[in-house]
Amino acid sequence: MSILTLAGSPSQRSRSSALLRHAAQILRSRGLGISELGLRDIPAEELIEGHYTGAAAGALRARVAAADAVLISTPVYKASFSGGLKAVLDLLDEKALAGKVVLPIATGGSPAHLLALEYGLKPVLSALGARHILAGVYATDKQVRVGELGLADIDDDVRQRLEDSVDRLSEQVLPRGAAVNEAYDLGRLALAGGFSV
Numbered sequence: 001m002s003i004l005t006l007a008g009s010p011s012q013r014s015r016s017s018a019l020l021r022h023a024a025q026i027l028r029s030r031g032l033g034i035s036e037l038g039l040r041d042i043p044a045e046e047l048i049e050g051h052y053t054g055a056a057a058g059a060l061r062a063r064v065a066a067a068d069a070v071l072i073s074t075p076v077y078k079a080s081f082s083g084g085l086k087a088v089l090d091l092l093d094e095k096a097l098a099g100k101v102v103l104p105i106a107t108g109g110s111p112a113h114l115l116a117l118e119y120g121l122k123p124v125l126s127a128l129g130a131r132h133i134l135a136g137v138y139a140t141d142k143q144v145r146v147g148e149l150g151l152a153d154i155d156d157d158v159r160q161r162l163e164d165s166v167d168r169l170s171e172q173v174l175p176r177g178a179a180v181n182e183a184y185d186l187g188r189l190a191l192a193g194g195f196s197v
Contacts (some may be wrong), residue, residue: 001032001033001068001069001173001174002033002035002066002067002068002069003024003027003032003033003034003035003067003068003069003070003071003169003173004034004035004036004037004063004064004066004067004069004070004071005020005021005023005024005034005035005036005037005070005071005072005073006037006038006070006071006072006073006085006088007020007036007037007038007039007073008038008039008072008073008074008075008081008082008084008085008088009038009039009073009074009075009082009084010038010039010040010084012150013146013150014075014107014146015075015107015139015141015144015145015146015152016073016074016075016105016106016107017038017073018144018146018150018152018154019073019105019107019137019139019144019152019154019158019162020071020073020105021152022152022154022159022162023071023103023105023162023165023166024036024071026163026166027166027169027170030170032170032173032174035063035066035067037060037063039084039085039088041056042056042057042060042088042091043056046091047084047087047088047091048087050087050090050091051091052091057091060088060091060092061091061092061093061096064092064096064097064100065096067100068100068101068173069100069101069102069103069169069172069173070097070100070101070102070103071102071103071105071169072085072102072103072104072105072121072125073104073105073106073107074104074105074106074121075106075107075108076106076107076108076109076113076116076117077108079112079113079115079116079120080116080120081106081116081117081120081121081124085121086124089124089128092128094127094128094129095128095129096128096129097125097128097129097130098128098129098130098131099129099131100130100132101132101134101169101172101173102125102130102132102133102134103133103134103136103137103165103166103169104117104121104122104125104133104134104136104137105136105137105138105162106121106136106137106138106139107138107139107140107141107143107144108138108140108141109140109141110140111138111140113138114136114138117136117138118136121136122136132172134165134168134169134172135165135168136165137158137161137162137165139154139155139158143155143157143158144158
């Protein structure tokens, strides 16, 4: 399975990117292949001018096409998802997200900005053909702190919601009954089977 993470913030230390990296880390620990892409990977001129036929736009479309699932993160500015992310999404084909599982992640200054995910980003994802959009994960700036070295301190509530969403994504992209690099607790297995330990 191939999973693409798409960071909608130009800053490596952004809170939304920190949540995206945490989600990617969980998926990697399960043996899933993760490919990362961000605003910095596409030349600013191509983004601003919308060079649909440019090499970077072509590479973006190819990576999205190859993915089974896409995790998209964005900061919320002025009650909307980032303009940089919109510029990236504008370079995709009309039905680029068809057949893919999509997990939106966002951070903003107030709990009220959660609506930017529901009424701003999700309709755009739907317009790109996404029909399986998981419940988004939203956190306020106070719930995610990023240190000087880029390490994130995520509140327990947000961490749990993010991990639950990643679990749902894993269930959608893995074939039913598949286990990828799963560790087993022999004691728990023995108890479940009715054996004494």
